[in-house]
Amino acid sequence: MAKTSRTILICSGKGGVGKTTLTANLGIALANSGASTAVLDADFGLRNLDLLLGLENRIIYTAQDVLDNNCRLDQALVRHKQEPNLALLPAGDPRMLDWMKPDDMKKISNLLSEKFEYVLIDCPAGVEDGFKNALAASKEAIVVTNPELSAVRDADRVVGILNTCDIHPIQLVVNRVRPTMMANQEMLSIDDVTSILSLPLLGIVLEDEQVIISTNRGEPLTLSGKKSPASKCYLNVSKRLKGEDVPVIDPNKENTSLKDKFIKLMQTKIF
């Protein structure tokens, strides 16, 4: 039985900004730090959290079967082999999208919160039914966005809805940050994004091709212990989520090459 449990929605509005990747990496990182963690794939139309975690061949039952009393919860939970503190619960069969209602979602996440310290809900894109289902069970939220117009605009819609739903805190993760573009002022800065959305910044994640490579392998970056720019960021986010007093990774400090130093020089205010 978990002492205190946190149920956290991971959402964005726009698709493809990095929700599922964050859920997988955060799940592994939290589990690795000793916290029992469940990740719930609420994006059952386009489920792929199982793929990112390399668990796609081990799914037998889903949340749907638990609710229908076809199996017990622990039969539906897929434990991660290398990281046994982490379990995945797939929501349901992608061909049966309509069955789940907000109440079902509440039942499932209540069951999970009895067993796990962290329950991360990977939310579908959009602001329609799928999102509202996922939201029904959540107490707090992480909004994921990219430093791009459309992603920030959609995040703002989502924040507007979350604000009416008694969800607190709502924290921001800015993903796919490119320090050089930011330094060149060809990309919205972190300050721009946080101040426009008026959300506290939980962390940033750098653009990193290792993310794609690790997805190919079904081994989240935080699992391998290999130090890539993004894996450092995901670890930082997990620590801050746990309440550890570590500063957000500063994209400027990630610029260390000579070229980057030159770019910084060009940022000097002259008047």
Place this chain on the structure above:
Amino acid sequence: MTLRDLINKLLGRETASANTARERLQLVLAHDRVDMSSLSTDLLDKMRKEILDVVAKYVEIDFDEVAVSLETEDRMTALVANLPIKRTLSGEIQFKNIEKKNKSK
């Protein structure tokens, strides 16, 4: 102005796109956010009536001067009610205006 801006200007280059992005975003969000609150005009009317009913139990309100509205600033939307009071029901004029701010969620 940064060193880069100066060089860009001297070379007649375009200014960096992040500024443009920020400005466009702020404009479009101002619209999006107003849309959200105007959805609830019906609700606002209903709420206005109920607030007035409650307040009218205790004091006499100048109904012609009543104003109840939603005001949005940053992310916070506030319900602002201006209810000029003619007199308390005991007879004495005590307040001219009560301004009541409720943070709406």
